Amino acid sequence: MRTSPTLLLACAVLLAACSSSSDSTGSGTSSPAPTPAADNRGGIPPGYPLDVDVVAPLAITTIGPDPIPVTGTDGKVHVAYELSVLNSGPRPATITKVDTLADGPDGAAVATIGQQETVERTILIPNLSPAPVTEIPAGRTAVLVLDDVYDSRGEVPADVTHRLAITLGKATPEYQPSVSAQYPDSVTQIGGAVRTSAAAPVVIGPPLAGDDWVAGNACCVVSPHRGAVMGVGGRLNGSERYAIDWLRIDPAKNPVTTHTGDGTRNADYLAYDAPLLAVADGTVAVVVSDNRDATPQVITPDQAFKELGGNYVIIDIGSGNFAFYAHMRLGSASVKVGDKVTRGQVIGRLGNSGNTTEAHLHFHVTRAPVPLSSDNVPFEIDRFTFAGRLDGARFVPEAKPSERTNQLPLAWDVIDFPPAP
Template identity: 45%
Template sequence: MRRLRLPLASAMVVALAIPLLAGCTQGQATSGAAATNPPPGQTSDPAAGRATGTGIMPGYEDESVLAFTPLVIDTIGHEVVPVEGSDGLDWIAYELTVLNTSPRAATLTQLETLEGDEHGAVIEKRDQARLAANTMIVGDSTTIMGGSSVIPTGRTAVIVLRDTYPSTDEVPKRIVHRLTATFAPATPEDGRLAPVYPDEVAQFGGAVVTGGRPPLVIGPPLAGANWVATNGIETEALNMHSNVVIPVGGRLNAAEEYGIDFLRIDPSIPATHVGDPSENASYLAFGEPLLAVADAKVLSVVSDRPDIAPGELPQLDSVDQATGNAVVLDLGDGVFALYAHMEQGSATVEPGDDVRRGDIIGRLGNSGNTSQAHLHFQLQRGPLMTADNVPWVVDRFVASGMISPDGERIVDAPRPGERVDEFPIGRSISDFAELER
């Protein structure tokens, strides 16, 4: 069989001249070890996500000794909302930042997720290899696909985390993290304070509160069968959306956390094109109608940018060129829907238009930062990438299969059949209702 040709890049991945960040997590969070106690003299404030207390490090018998805590652990702030995936599991998606204030390089050796606070049970544990696969250094383009366990002095790392739970009721209301690290031996070049820093630490931080508003329920952005969700939330979280943690709006932002690249396949091959792979018209997704996912007002429309040849990433001069031809819908309540990579000249709406759910707003193309025809779709808290992503689910669709991890074949879906108010997980194949013509 021919290997399924998945997109090499999505809406915002190569758009920036600055290096991007990438990460990966694995597996299902499970209940685990007994409660873990904090270091002597240290407590934490889970709601604020900051360690508080005396600052005394473990191993000091004399509690009058003040010791540095060289890692500053925080979250990329927004609400963390559990989303039920089409696999029947509840997913949470979030990111930690870790600043190494020590004059010595830090090696991250383990990350534990604890329920509630630092006294809670360990519900997930990542060893050094798995943690490294989730971690990248801000500003270092060589780590944008993960694989970094060392944080140089003065640098910040981002750890991308995707965890699953059997049901919404089993998702902890609060979690906190215990990060273990060792530090390189002090040298004279490190400065006179370098020996004062500890050789190893186990610090708490990165508190997360889950819940809040539920995912937004929407209609499908496409019609018909055999739509593959690529670069979405998945067990192997490293992909070309989870790596888009970028500095915009004066902060780090997980710009495509719940974004999906939808491709259409011929399940009998399987492949995303039939015919000449250098022609856009050969791709099964190209020219397909795009549908309003809710009653909305059209905020912005770009429709004059050319479709590029498949496999040829364009030269981009600004961040906003990455989406190519695009429509942004204002769904109300501070939520906006982005449709990217549309066919040139295909938009059927103008700014200010009112649309109803299911209306055709344009057609799928291959414009902007894209390697083949696909729809990049996501919800966000504003019209631009400075906004937080918004979790969403489709009110009704059929889960018809999965693409195997190697991309070579179609396998059974975890829960084949009709799905209600669920999120199409990565590599899943969905059938949406036929368009009423």
């Protein structure tokens, strides 16, 4: 969570410890390992020839779990995921085109992005300040942030892979003698095979009540959330893929504002101290409530890793899903670990603690009771009103606000939730 397109909005990159588990049978015995499928390609991935060696400087792999398709407020089905692209060659690489191919290297292209959008969707690791990348230096890893969009769930392929068109720049002097003979000026590579999950998004209730909430840094554009691909929990993880920074605006102002007065006090912010609601029945798994609120528009320097989320609550909402609420007000948590909560119950108050620039709720759903190490999965909110969207700092209202069910608010949507129970 960091900043908005024009408004200075709040964000934080949240980091946390990992957890692991192992399964065992009641008898203490283990089943024999399945026989691996025969590899008749000698380990060569599909899309590459078996009769000649092909220079392939980019190692293209998939990050994270099989993506779960989710319906957004645009009525489309979004499949969001990331590719890791390691440039193992001596020449800087520029990706000029990416085709998403259904059902293997010879399949039809179901999505294509050109060079400009590829630049906008590419970030270098480490990415503490995500920014568009025009080329991947030799020896560096980039992350390609993708969002394949379909008209319906039935159109989503079970499997996709990717075809990347790549140009290679000039190598450093020590590599020059061999580069011309071994590395061409351009290559086309296949990689990043993705299996679409058959699972459905978790359906939840609203985390907030009332009108004029903005889905800051939400899916599926490139943002500090999509850019929060980090080494945590023993892997490179898209830790905030579907996270939302909920801010509150005054839509009557043009440009819109998130505060009254000069915005130097937390109490000036329209979101501050709003009640936070349990999105489902569940059990409280984690409570942190002793971090002070930060000064608005100031990032606190040298924060410890565990303090980046500020005060937060994690609720086990069942079926292996955990709801994470970050940046809560100091001492405001009204629940404790082990408490049973019901949907709509107030669990605390919205604040400005941790790595944040202004009062907001960072909310996402994970598969373990830690903020960032676990799989970040999509969710749909079962009831809200779509009021419009922010275009920069300008509110563009819907001609007729519409009731929505089971949709994921997308980036910079303006949402009205039902009033507090």
